[in-house]
Amino acid sequence: MPVPEAPVVPVPERSGGGLFGGKKRLEAENAQLREWVERLGGLDAMQITAATELLRAEQARLQVAIQDADRRLREIEAQIVQTEDVALLQEVGVYEYQHPLGDAVAYKAKLAEVKDKIKSMARAGQAVLGATNWTVNGSAAEGRRMVRDFSKLMLRAYNAEADNCVRTMRPYKLQSAIDRLSKAGEAIVKLGKTMHIHVSDDYHRLRVYELQLTAEYLAKVEEEKEQVRAQRERQREEEAARREFEREKARLRKEESHYRTALAKLLANGDTAGAEELKAKLEEIGAAVAVVEAREANIRAGYVYVISNIGAFGENVVKIGMTRRLEPEDRVRELGDASVPFKFDTHALIFSDDAVSLEGRLHDELRERRVNKVNPRREFFYATPAEVRDLLEKIAGQHLLEYRDVPEALEWRQSVHGAAPAV
Template sequence: MESATGPPQPVPQQSPAASPYGGSPVPPARSNGSPGVFGRKRKQAEAEVERLTVELQRLQAEHARQGSEKNALYQQLSRVQGEEAATLVVDTERLRASYQEADELLLAKIDRASDQLHQALASERQTYDDLVRRAADIQAETSRAQERLDQLRGQVVHTEEAAMLQEAGIYEYRHPLADAVAYKSALSTLKDQVKTLARDNRAVLAATDWHVNGSLSQGRKMVRDFSKLMLRAYNAEADNAVRTMRPHRLASLIDRLEKSRQTIARLGATMHIRISDEYHRLRVRELELTADHLAKQEEEKERRRELREQQREEERLQRELDRERSRLDKERQHYQSALERLRASGTHDSAGAAELRDKLAEIEASMAAVDAREANIRAGYVYVISNIGAFGERMVKIGLTRRLEPMDRVNELGDASVPFRFDVHALIFSEDAVGLERKLHEEFEDRRVNRVNVRREFFYVRPSEVREALERFAGQHLLEFREDPEAPEWRASTTPS
């Protein structure tokens, strides 16, 4: 191969007698007075050789010219690289100087910032020490105030109903009886025991050796009069507690009565006058029975309201069933008459007759479904509704209706008692709607809004959580569920004008 920079080498010339295809020279044609076929071919080959020789020389000259240009380019490239290297060295030195200057400025700034930080830390430490000393003073004052509060707390009766509700929580019966009548009977017996203790002078205990002007009888009379006065004060407090009793205030009123007893013991300490333990226990038990009696009355009243509501609901359902049965019966008579007229006409309209028979079959199936709904008291619709405008996004109502048109019940719930209509997330028909409703209530029992009245079916639950529970319990009955409430009235009311 030729060198990239060397001069081109001359190509050896072939002799005219050489074969254009290589090999031994072509022998001359025989001369017999006229050129033959081989003579003509030889001349053509020689002409071709000459042409190729000229072309080869031209290519060699072109190759030599390109080599000269390449050498010139190599030299120019070397010169440019040298100049760029020198420029790069100068730029590097200049950048190194700039970086060194920037480092010095940065170090100076860091030193200044460090000094300022140390000064700020020293100031903060001083402030912290002051706060620690102030906290110690406040802690000492708090301890003294707590001691004083404990002293006052022993003398003051808590009467805030909100605090009592939080402490008492759900009211629990202390003397569970069957009904309010049983509580009333127990209260009557208890009051007789209280009167017996008062008549037998066992309600108040006092000293028996008290002397007045050296007279024991006058001393006994004085002690007896003071004892009656103290007992009247104690009974007045107990009777007032009975009259103002509310179940959630039971602990507060018992505490008040106990404080009254302690006050009587303190005021009558000179003559050892005090309310007997037996009498005090009877009055406390009277308060407990009274609270239970009131709670039982309210429970029975609520049960009666619920029973009346259930009866009204059943009456509405019965009216709906009767109307639906009447409507279906009219339609059945209509189609039955049409079918009989068609048969009586003698026409052979088999298609019309088949259509009438199909309608009659549908009506019979509908009437059978109505009869089944009337017979199966557990069948109905379980509804999941919410009212974002009234209760927020984290509250739903899970209830049951047995009406043929369940939206009638939903519309009733969204009447004037709430500012906006309810949004329906799901309506699930089930042959055992009562069981499905109970399962859902048990699933979210710990998030029930009203834990006293379980017939208030509101829960702190998002619709998506109810959907997950329904997918487990309802299964194939859950055909449609809407998680996001539309709430058109609320959204239109809250949209700025």
Template sequence: MWIPEGGPAPSTLVAGPAPGTLAGGPTPGAPVGGAPPAVPAPRKGRLFGRRRAEAVSEAEELRAWIARTQGLDAERVAGLVRQVEAEAAALRERAVAEAGDEAREIVEDARATAKEILADAREAAKVTDRLREDADRQRADVSAAERRLAELQARIVNADETALLQEAGIYAYRHVLQDAIAYRSRLDTLRDEIKSLTRAGRAVHATTDWTVNGSKREGQKMVRDFSKLMLRAYNAEADYAVRSMRPYRLTSLVDRLYKSRETIAKLGATMHIRISDEFHNARVRELELTADYLQKKDEEKEAQREARAREREEAAVQRELDRQREKLNKELGHYQAALERLRERGDAGGAAELEAKLAEIEDSLQDVESRAANVRTGYVYVISNIGAFGDRIVKIGMTRRLEPLERVYELSGAAVPFRFDVHALIFSKDAVGLEAELHRHFASQRVNQVNSRKEFFYATPVEVRDALHRFAGQHLIEFTEEPQALEWRASRNGEAGGTARPGEALTR
């Protein structure tokens, strides 16, 4: 090998066999004994001019030296180099092939993954679209439900108000007629009209071009059968509404019938089956007339009950007047007979006393006749019932009884837990007018503001006494402010027949 100038010379050099010779044999021109040849000394100088020939000569010497010393190693190194290059090329080709296969697998996996992701994205987009459509439908349904709820709440409020007014005796008639008989007659006429609509085929509308197995006749038969079925369902709902009708339920029952009609229209949408407007309106009028009829019938019954109560009261008054008249006439006859006997005996003193007594009897008899002739004559009473109504409610009424306390005892019957206490009994020849004046004075304090027949007022006995001073005047002889309420006080104390403890309030 070449050693640069100034470098150490190799001490030994092992040479391999030269190409074309046996291993271990001497190389031609090599020194005997295996000693390496001396390395040619380098020559200094430039490579231009005359020194060029010397450089060429030096190069030749170096080539010869390399050939003598390293020929065998160079050949082996060259072979190894070629072998390494071949293996490197094979490894490179295999690496390239493996890299290509792996790259293809990666690309295929990436493509498959991309396809899956794309499919998932498309499915997610479809699901999103469906969810968006469902959300839109639900929002629309919610909006419709809110509108429907608002309508129903308004109807409920109206129905509640109507029900309260109806329970209190106030009812708004849809069809104003004279009496229950007129409503009954109108209902009969309307029901005949409903039957005529059914017979004429105007109760249900349906499609006419329906076919079954290519047969139009079979299709028409199917439509007729389904129409009859739907009409039977609708009529069943309407008949139930008529049977269960109460005047205060009219609005809810009409709304229920309307919903039944809508349901039938949805179920028969395929064949376009629906209840006609004419038939539905007729059945709604039937419900309204039924409610009006029931209300009018109740009013007539109430009027009949009041008339019977007045008749009973008048009969009781008449019986009392008849008994009093009979009693006075009998006494008058006895005293007249006794007066005749005294006059026959000449007893002037006894006759004078009997004449005075006869005058009193005749005055009483005249008073009875006057009261029988004047229906406005009677007693105005002011009563209260602490145990039943509290200490701030009084009843102001009027009776024509000769014994007004009998009327108070009747009011203290089984309908109230305790007896009424009487605060005042005022006789007046115009008791009806006095009662009306008191009712007008306490009109704003009436307990039942819609039924004037209920004669209870939020007032204390003292307030009624002050009003009586203005209206009754000299007729007000005695007034009791504090009610006894013996039964109620005894019940509170837990002692039958006991009295209230001192200082105990009169309120419950």
């Protein structure tokens, strides 16, 4: 019986779709080999030995082809720069400033200096360098002109990539942008190899520095915007508290005026017993006015609240904040008015003459449990109401005014169970 011919297995091609379709092609070749081996069942020992040698030779050839394909795939992957936002965002960490400056204005001024230096280097011919001994038809002048023209063309392509990186910059895209710009420089080196045209190291470093400053400028701008938003929120809260204090004092003063008028009438009528009762009431009103004025004067006094919103943030997430309002529930209602789909539930309320410090201590104790570890003004924490209650009792003593462990979350529970919408 003749030895069956070994299947012809083509080596993966070096261009086109051959590289990326190699896996399917190898699977097909393996299927051919298995079919060939099955046909060996009717061969004698010498024929099987010859067939085995053929198989070993084919296997060695395939192994070399696979190694060559893997090597070329790695080369191609090394030339790829990741630019997808989703992939870049998955890798982003807390942004760290490499060139920390005071504020966005300082970054903007530094960027202006860098841009001026970029223009100066380009005008002085220090951005792209090339051969100085190139000749065209024996003419050194023509050679210099050709090198100069090609250098300008290469610089224009490099600057277009750099400007695009600056224009589309986001802080989390910084490393990707630097990689893209470096690849552009490498491409210029390859294209200008015959005339030794390349982007100078100093110019490339300057443009990378521009990218870094741009990323930090954008991060600082967003940081300052967040600070402004937080400051405006504090001002709105302070203004609401001030109006509340004024309304309460006006109410108490009006009530005091009524009692004084009634007291004068009782004294005129000789009703001393009734007059004594009104005097006691006036003393209570005076004490209440003093308390409101003291609260108004002490900007650190107020309520620390612990609230949750299971429908918006899930279980075991609480918000710990502070308000100077006379009625702290007013602040809780405001937080649940528009920014979240359901109302907040109050778990704890505690009054303190130094509510600012109490809130700060609670935040410090739960620092590692912050939901937002970048922006400390976001006061949400992964904790149960019971855990916060235990902290409050340890830090603030027995001044807990109100505590509820299980959130009512009526709107959320009704929504989950398919309640009909209110008419």
